[in-house]
Amino acid sequence: MRYGYWAPVFGGWLRNVADERMEASWEYLSRLVRRSEEIGYDLTLIAELNMNDVKGHDAPAMDAWSTAAALAAVTRSLELMVAVRPNFHQPALFAKQSSNIDRISGGRLALNVVSSWWADEAKQYGLVFDQHDDRYARTSEWLQVVEGLWAEPRFSFKGQYYTADNAINEPKPVRKPFIYAGGESEAAKAMITNQCDAYVMHGDSAAVIRAKITDMRERRERAGKPPMTYGMAAYAIVRDSEGEAQAEVARITDMKDTPPPGFDNFDQWLSGTQLERELKIQEYSVTNRGLRPALVGTPEQLREKIAEYEDAGLDLLLLQMSPQAEEMERFSVQVIRPAPLPGQGR
Secondary structure, X not given: OEEEEEOOOOOOOEOOOOOOOOOOOHHHHHHHHHHHHHOOOOEEEEOOOOOOOOOOOOOOOOOHHHHHHHHHHHOOOOEEEEEEOHHHOOHHHHHHHHHHHHHHHOOOEEEEEOOOOOHHHHHHOOOOOOOHHHHHXXXXXXXXXXXXXXXXXXXXXXXXXXEEEEEOOOOOOOOOOEEEEOOOOHHHHHHHHHHOOEEEEOOOOHHHHHHHHHHHHHHHHHHOOOOOEEEEEEEOEEOOOHHHHHHHHXXXXXXXXXXXXXXXHHHHHHHOOOOOOOOOHHHHHEHHHOOOOOXXXXXXXXXXXXXXXXXXXXXXXXXXXXXXXXXXHHHHHHHHOOOOOOOOOO
8 A cells, every 4th residue: 555645735634623733834844744755655645726625715725836846846755646627727838837846856746637626716716617527528638738748849739628739848747747536427437547547536435445446447448548546535543542543533523513614615515526425414524535434543453444445456545634743653653664563573
């Protein structure tokens, strides 16, 4: 299993806990990311939202792409998986920008292509917001332009959404950045099957994840494409006892008497996404269905649960924890790199 984590660009991940002791700042984020390379993490996912949908719309939210460029210069081994929303980026100019960041990193850039769901944000910033299936049609064209400019000396394209006329992009990336994407609709799965390298999923049980991976493997085989990588979001809580872990779950899911900032946006997210199962309102407390995988318990329980996901075909965990610096250290020591039993080598 590879271990990735969400970079703390929003000042935390818990909608019901106001202060998680992890400010949305370059100082906090850069210290955490550099430390993560030392303690066994493989990848960081840098989310892209211009407004903060976790702590409230007026709360700070760090820009994804300037942050990625800065992290490219101060890290050495970490894969930088940066979210990008096609309707927010002109593709030919983005190809230039991303090529430069990839070269700064020495070939460690990856994209998490997100077909936007937040209509209010697009409206506030004066950007196009497509209907559901049209988002994936736009994304498909956008990827064709970006990848064409990454690869070709000169590139031309004429589509419904984008054009390029003998365009130049030099210098090119060190290598073609790996393309991650997620989605549960037929339009999303068709685009991902044909144009992406990895499928990333919201958190769910091992049985549900196994079925999704089986479906995507079959789609890739029918399309004549090579095998994909599979990743899943999850919120992790590791404690010395199961009781302590469950007490932490109770703490972070307590909505108290009044809904937290941003709760009104939850309904918009539900209506804009084709979910395979009905979401429980309680899941609002942790993003991306992070509690569904149940990575909650003792180190032994978490390692057993992770083994189930590996058996299901999962390659990558994209973890959220809080407070992040302290919990990532704990997870590394107790789950990623557990100490050997007496009399055993590492």
